[in-house]
Amino acid sequence: MxxxxxxxxLHFLDDPIKTTSISKSYNYWEDGLLVVKDGKIHEVxxxxxxxxxxxxxxxxxxxxxxxxxxxxxxxxxxxxTEMIASYGAELLDWLNTYTFPTEQKFGNKEYAREIAQFFxxxxxxxxxxxxxxxxxxxxxxxxxxFEEAQKQNLRMIAGKVMMDRNAPEYLxxxxxxxxxxxxxxxxxxxxxxxxxxxxxxRFAPTSSKEQLAKAKQLLEEYPDVYLHTHxxxxxxxxxxxxxxxxxxxNYLDVYDRAGLLHPKSVFAHSIYLSDSEWATLHAKDxxxxxxxxxxxxxxxxxFNIQAAQKHDVRVGMGTDVGAGxxxxxxxxxxxxxxxxxxxxxxPEEGYEHEPLSALKAFYxxxxxxxxxxxxxxxxxxxxxxxxxxxxxxxxxxSELLAFRLAQCKTLEEKLFVIxxxxxxxxxAQTYILGQPVx
Amino acid sequence: MxxxxxxxxLHFLDDPIKTTSISKSYNYWEDGLLVVKDGKIHEVxxxxxxxxxxxxxxxxxxxxxxxxxxxxxxxxxxxxTEMIASYGAELLDWLNTYTFPTEQKFGNKEYAREIAQFFxxxxxxxxxxxxxxxxxxxxxxxxxxFEEAQKQNLRMIAGKVMMDRNAPEYLxxxxxxxxxxxxxxxxxxxxxxxxxxxxxxRFAPTSSKEQLAKAKQLLEEYPDVYLHTHxxxxxxxxxxxxxxxxxxxNYLDVYDRAGLLHPKSVFAHSIYLSDSEWATLHAKDxxxxxxxxxxxxxxxxxFNIQAAQKHDVRVGMGTDVGAGxxxxxxxxxxxxxxxxxxxxxxPEEGYEHEPLSALKAFYxxxxxxxxxxxxxxxxxxxxxxxxxxxxxxxxxxSELLAFRLAQCKTLEEKLFVIxxxxxxxxxAQTYILGQPVx
Numbered sequence: 001m002x003x004x005x006x007x008x009x010l011h012f013l014d015d016p017i018k019t020t021s022i023s024k025s026y027n028y029w030e031d032g033l034l035v036v037k038d039g040k041i042h043e044v045x046x047x048x049x050x051x052x053x054x055x056x057x058x059x060x061x062x063x064x065x066x067x068x069x070x071x072x073x074x075x076x077x078x079x080x081t082e083m084i085a086s087y088g089a090e091l092l093d094w095l096n097t098y099t100f101p102t103e104q105k106f107g108n109k110e111y112a113r114e115i116a117q118f119f120x121x122x123x124x125x126x127x128x129x130x131x132x133x134x135x136x137x138x139x140x141x142x143x144x145x146f147e148e149a150q151k152q153n154l155r156m157i158a159g160k161v162m163m164d165r166n167a168p169e170y171l172x173x174x175x176x177x178x179x180x181x182x183x184x185x186x187x188x189x190x191x192x193x194x195x196x197x198x199x200x201x202r203f204a205p206t207s208s209k210e211q212l213a214k215a216k217q218l219l220e221e222y223p224d225v226y227l228h229t230h231x232x233x234x235x236x237x238x239x240x241x242x243x244x245x246x247x248x249x250n251y252l253d254v255y256d257r258a259g260l261l262h263p264k265s266v267f268a269h270s271i272y273l274s275d276s277e278w279a280t281l282h283a284k285d286x287x288x289x290x291x292x293x294x295x296x297x298x299x300x301x302x303f304n305i306q307a308a309q310k311h312d313v314r315v316g317m318g319t320d321v322g323a324g325x326x327x328x329x330x331x332x333x334x335x336x337x338x339x340x341x342x343x344x345x346x347p348e349e350g351y352e353h354e355p356l357s358a359l360k361a362f363y364x365x366x367x368x369x370x371x372x373x374x375x376x377x378x379x380x381x382x383x384x385x386x387x388x389x390x391x392x393x394x395x396x397x398s399e400l401l402a403f404r405l406a407q408c409k410t411l412e413e414k415l416f417v418i419x420x421x422x423x424x425x426x427x428a429q430t431y432i433l434g435q436p437v438x
Numbered sequence: 439m440x441x442x443x444x445x446x447x448l449h450f451l452d453d454p455i456k457t458t459s460i461s462k463s464y465n466y467w468e469d470g471l472l473v474v475k476d477g478k479i480h481e482v483x484x485x486x487x488x489x490x491x492x493x494x495x496x497x498x499x500x501x502x503x504x505x506x507x508x509x510x511x512x513x514x515x516x517x518x519t520e521m522i523a524s525y526g527a528e529l530l531d532w533l534n535t536y537t538f539p540t541e542q543k544f545g546n547k548e549y550a551r552e553i554a555q556f557f558x559x560x561x562x563x564x565x566x567x568x569x570x571x572x573x574x575x576x577x578x579x580x581x582x583x584f585e586e587a588q589k590q591n592l593r594m595i596a597g598k599v600m601m602d603r604n605a606p607e608y609l610x611x612x613x614x615x616x617x618x619x620x621x622x623x624x625x626x627x628x629x630x631x632x633x634x635x636x637x638x639x640r641f642a643p644t645s646s647k648e649q650l651a652k653a654k655q656l657l658e659e660y661p662d663v664y665l666h667t668h669x670x671x672x673x674x675x676x677x678x679x680x681x682x683x684x685x686x687x688n689y690l691d692v693y694d695r696a697g698l699l700h701p702k703s704v705f706a707h708s709i710y711l712s713d714s715e716w717a718t719l720h721a722k723d724x725x726x727x728x729x730x731x732x733x734x735x736x737x738x739x740x741f742n743i744q745a746a747q748k749h750d751v752r753v754g755m756g757t758d759v760g761a762g763x764x765x766x767x768x769x770x771x772x773x774x775x776x777x778x779x780x781x782x783x784x785p786e787e788g789y790e791h792e793p794l795s796a797l798k799a800f801y802x803x804x805x806x807x808x809x810x811x812x813x814x815x816x817x818x819x820x821x822x823x824x825x826x827x828x829x830x831x832x833x834x835x836s837e838l839l840a841f842r843l844a845q846c847k848t849l850e851e852k853l854f855v856i857x858x859x860x861x862x863x864x865x866a867q868t869y870i871l872g873q874p875v876x
Contacts, residue, residue, distance in 0.1 A: 082845050084838070085858035088793040090782055122838055235783070297858075299779030299791075325772065325858050327838065334763065341737030344528055345673070346784060353737075355526040398862060400522070400560055400765065407520050420523035420735075420763050423861050424836060 003434050004054055005034040006047055007062035007392065010411075011069050011381040012367040016359040017309055026359060027382075028411050033059075034067055036388040039433030044382040062392050065428060066418075068362065069381050070129025070389035071329035072369030075228075075268040075289035075318025077134040078119040078145055078158070079106045084322040090298050091234040094323060100168050102322075103161075106136035112144035120148055124437050126328040127391035127427040130369070130379055132228055132266055132289070132318075133158040134200055137171050139181040146189045153193065153432055155379055155387060157226055159200030160185055164211045167202075179214040186222050194387070198226035198266070204241050204254045212258035219262060226264045226373075229255070231288070232277075233269035234300045252277040261286055264374055268318055269294075270308075271301040275350075278311035287314035287372035290364070292335035294320035302343050305336075306351050316372030317364050330422045333361040337419065358415035387433060393418065394428040401426070441872050442492055443472040444485055445500035445830065448849075449507050449819040450805040454797040455747055464797060465820075466849050471497075472505055474826040477871030482820040500830050503866060504856075506800065507819050508567025508827035509767035510807025511757050513666075513706040513727035515572040516557040516583055516596070517544045518760025528736050529672040532761060538606050540760075541599075544574035550582035558586055562875050564766040565829035565865040568807070568817055570666055570704055570727070570756075571596040572638055575609050577619040584627045591631065591871055593817055593825060595664055597638030598623055602649045605640075617652040624660050632825070636664035636704070642679050642692045650696035657700060664702045664811075667693070669726070670715075671707035672738045690715040699724055702812055706756055707732075708746075709739040713788075716749035725752040725810035728802070730773035732758035740781050743774075744789050754810030755802050768860045771799040775857065796853035825871060831856065832866040839864070 009032030016025040033050045035043040043050065079102060086098040106112045112135075123131060135142040135158055142160045149156040162178040163171060173181070182199055190197035199218045201207040207215070219227060232238060232251045241251050248254045252273065255261055261284035270281075270288040281288065290303050308315045318324070319332050326332060340356040347353065360368075370380025379387050396402040401421045408414045418426070429436050447470030454463040471488045473481040481488060517540060524536040544550045561569060573580035573596055580598045587594040600616040601609060611619070620637055628635035637656045639645040645653070657665060670676060670689045679689050686692045690711065693699055699722035708719075708726040719726065728741045746753045756762070757770050764770060778794040785791065808818025817825050834840040839859045846852045856864070867874050 082842065084842060085855045087796065087851065087854045090779070118837075118841065125837070293776075296776035296780055299776075299782035301780075301783040325776075338731075338734035338737075338763075341528070342734055342739075342780075344737035345739040358525065399556075399563070403556065404520065404522060413525065416525045417523045425863065 001038055002042065002054070002057055003036040004057050004059040005036070005062065005067060006032070006059050007034070007065045007067045008032060009034055009044060009067045009382070010362070011044070012363045013381065015368065016357060016363055022359060025363065032067070034382060034390070036434040039388055041382045041384055041386045041388050043384065062428070064395055066393040066395055067390055068393065069366040069379065070391050070430065071127050071365045072316060072373065072380065073123065073128045073131040073319050073329060074266060074287070074316030074369050074372050075291055076131050076321050076324070078116055079103045079112070079134070079136040079141060080322025081115055081119045081122070085325060086322070091237055091300060092240070094298060100171055103136040104170055106141035107138040109140035109144050112138070112141040113148060116145045116148040120152060120154065122327040124430045125427065126330070126424060127430050128327065128329055129389035129391070129430065129432060130155045130373070130375065131157070132198060132226065132373060134228065135160050137161040137163050137173050139185060142185055146195050149195060150193050152437070155194040155375070155389065157196040157198050157373065159198035159226070159228055162199070162201040162211055162215060163206040164208050166206045175208065175210040175214045178211055179218065182218055186218070186225055190222065190225055196226065198228035200228045203230040204251065205237070205244055209258070212260065216259035219260065226266060227260050227262065228266050229260070229268070231255070231267035231270045232272045234298065235272065238272055250274055250277055252280055256280060266316070266372065268320065269300065269303070271295065271303050273307065278307050278313060281313045282311045285314070287316060289316050289318035289372070290336060291318040291320035291324055292339040293325045293332055294323040295339060296335060297325050298323050302339050302346060304343065304348060304351065305340055305356060306354060314372040315364060316369035328424055329365045330419065330426060333365055333419045336361060358412055358419050361419055362415055388431060389433065390431050391427060392429040393422065393426050397422065397425040397428070439476055440480065440492070440495055441474040442495050442497040443474070443500065443505060444470070444497050445472070445503045445505045446470060447472055447482060447505045447820070448800070449482070450801045451819065453806060454795060454801055460797060463801065470505070472820060472828070474872040477826055479820045479822055479824045479826050481822065500866070502833055504831040504833055506829055506831065507804040507817065508829050508868065509565050509803045510754060510811065510818065511561065511566045511569040511767060512704060512725070512754030512807050512810050513729055513756025514569050514759050514762070516554055517541045517550070517572070517574040517579055519553055519557045519560070522760040523763060524760065529675055529738060530678070532736060538609055541574040542608055544579035545576040547578035547582050550576070550579040551586060554583045554586040558590060558592065560765040562868045563865065564768070564862060565868050566765065566767055567827035567829070567868065567870060568593045568811070568813065569595070570636060570664065570811060572666065573598050575599040575601050575611050577623060580623055584633050587633060588631050590875070593632040593813070593827065595634040595636050595811065597636035597664070597666055600637070600639040600649055600653060601644040602646050604644045613646065613648040613652045616649055617656065620656055624656070624663055628660065628663055634664065636666035638666045641668035642689065643675070643682055647696070650698065654697035657698065664704060665698050665700065666704050667706070669693070669705035669708045670710045672736070673710065676710055688712055688715055690718055694718060704810065706758065707738065707741070709733065709741050711745065716745050716751060719751045720749045723752070725754060727754050727756035727810070728774060729756040729758035729762055730777040731763045731770055732761040733777060734773060735763050736761050740777050740784060742781065742786060742789065743778055743794060744792060752810040753802060754807035766862055767803045768857065768864060771803055771857045774799060796850055796857050799857055800853055826869060827871065828869050829865060830867040831860065831864050835860065835863040835866070
């Protein structure tokens with residue numbers, strides 16, 4: 001079945017920072033045509049050039065709107081949906097005061113299902129079509145999540161938290177149970193329809209070495225699954241990791257010694273990294289998730305995207321709900337710009353500050369996120385054969401956005417205005433495999 | 439004429455940080471009644487207790503909504519409306535690259551009128567009912583602004599920029615012309631209907647000592663007008679001020695020596711202040727405007743609200759559009775929380791970090807702003823006789839907001855969730871002197 005969409009269309013072909021010429025990093029058609037066949041991208045290009053090949057087909061016309069690939073959220077916690085905007089804590093307090101009591105509820109599969117439904121709806125409302133998702137420690141939470149994602153044909157990655165110490169008794173698993181539960185989930189869900197599994201130790205402080213060894217065993221037995229955890233988010237956390245793992249050279253080294261650094265390892269936050277940690281991330285081809293709304297909300301610190309660029313480390317955007325303050329990747333890009341700007345007021349040695357360009361930002365939200373998840377063979381842009389998950393942005397969703405866009409001369413100016421002024425109103429429709437879901 | 443409004447109602451009586459008991463700092467009625475008589479507050483309280491006195495009157499019922507006093511924006515530039523979300527600069531670049539070329543257009547009164555209309559509409563859409571507003575250097579811009587604000591019966595304060603050096607020739611006035619133009623505007627507009635005037639030197643670097651002396655002369659001749667300028671926003675600016683005014687002890691001292699510190703002086707930003715500058719602000723009873731979206735967007739730095747509290751300096755919230763990224767005071771409060779949280783990652787000596795409470799935040803947006811502008815006799819809360827400018831917030835404006843509010847047990851939790859999750863959708867209606875304007 002062929003479906004045709006006429007709108008302004010933008011997608012990325014490469015990282016705008018890495019290409020020899022920025023203009024080679026994306027394609028933009030002011031009046032574009034996107035052709036979807038059986039849920040996959042069939043063709044994309046200029047409307048006037050392509051339309052003669054599609055005479056007689058019905059066209060969905062989105063005048064004054066912009067179609068982009070669906071947004072990709074590389075770090076989010078579905079059981080924390082109900083605790084978004086909880087007051088007054090930084091990381092370690094946050095976990096004890098809000099996170100652990102909330103996550104306790106997710107041993108109940110029906111409760112987990114209800115929240116998973118609401119959570120997935122929030123992602124789609126914001127144009128996010130793929131996410132790398134923390135469950136709770138309970139296998140049931142991930143079961144419920146995958147069942148709901150499967151019903152909606154979503155491309156989602158999730159995993160059960162592994163956590164056997166330094167948390168309330170009621171939330172602890174054991175090295176053995178975490179291994180068995182994760183393995184069952186992998187066998188049942190990894191590669192089922194569009195679903196994928198991530199081995200998910202919460203973070204170094206809450207896993208014993210025995211548990212980290214079990215995580216490694218899972219990665220060895222299933223080399224195609226992800227590893228999803230937190231890294232170097234907060235200074236107190238950093239000091240704690242130093243006490244818990246005195247033999248390790250640094251935080252990343254804890255995971256490295258445990259054998260958890262492989263190309264599908266995604267480390268959320270990664271704020272306080274040394275050059276040698278960045279170099280290791282590059283050498284092992286690991287990815288990091290930049291979560292600016294969360295890093296501001298918890299007062300964690302300022303992610304150094306220039307360090308990631310310098311060391312050629314894959315980066316995706318993460319909302320990190322519930323510490324993140326929005327499900328919207330658009331709003332997350334806005335905060336990413338601000339976090340990066342604020343680095344000027346707190347200069348790091350060895351870095352001459354550069355603003356985050358809008359092209360780079362939207363790249364991170366789409367193809368960059370797909371590359372960070374090693375999913376760029378399936379999603380992230382509109383190359384032929386990729387899965388047709390995309391978002392339709394209403395460029396007149398507020399008077400101010402429309403007024404301000406009318407002043408813009410270049411695509412980059414327009415994208416920046418969208419990045420700074422768009423909100424949930426701006427997402428007019430989200431498509432999954434060519435089907436509208438809002 | 440009596441008008442009755444039934445809703446949840448919140449207003450503040452005092453600064454929650456300064457009262458002996460937080461609960462004395464506000465009144466909240468879950469089911470409240472607000473009575474307006476001839477555009478002024480007549481009575482407010484619990485619906486069930488008051489309603490018997492108003493039998494037979496029609497009631498506007500806002501179920502599930504929250505009425506608060508209109509928001510107050512203590513620092514914003516109306517000629518910068520069209521350059522909101524301009525890319526990649528910090529303060530001094532920003533002025534040269536974007537601000538000056540844009541402000542040039544405001545010598546044309548009809549153009550200024552058009553933008554003033556749009557600007558005022560943006561304020562009202564976001565529930566802002568009073569603002570302290572920079573014009574451009576052109577008298578015409580302020581004429582147009584006041585004419586439009588007058589038509590809509592708004593409580594607004596504005597002034598013509600005084601700027602006689604370090605800017606493009608096409609935007610410079612002279613000490614004499616800035617004095618004459620400002621004086622004409624004061625005579626025509628200050629105290630006219632709800633309008634007030636602010637003597638508005640842009641900032642120390644763009645005014646000669648001769649011009650600062652003229653500003654002082656205006657304040658002496660019209661002791662009731664405001665002084666509105668910028669202070670200590672950015673480190674490069676700070677260094678420049680040091681070079682331009684080598685005899686001054688610090689940035690604030692430039693204004694102090696010029697005789698510009700009086701109780702109606704409002705200093706935007708005030709980020710890099712020494713204890714002695716804070717002490718002087720207190721001694722002279724000056725106010726500062728906290729502009730978090732702008733401070734993040736330009737990478738200026740982190741405002742220290744605890745210093746303002748310690749030194750008992752009046753603070754209001756400012757959007758600082760066009761360097762600010764939103765006309766919304768709600769979104770500005772969200773960023774205020776984040777800016778304050780981030781101070782944890784960059785500790786200042788002498789301050790043990792405290793999170794910004796939601797009560798304090800909404801106080802700053804309403805009564806605190808009114809006090810910063812010495813307008814708390816007229817606006818800022820629902821005391822009898824005050825002008826009936828208020829906002830109606832829709833607490834179900836998004837699925838997430840409604841869902842999250844349903845988890846809250848206390849008013850403070852609710853307010854914090856509104857602060858973090860509300861956006862322009864949340865403002866259901868804005869009232870000016872008891873009349874709906876949206």
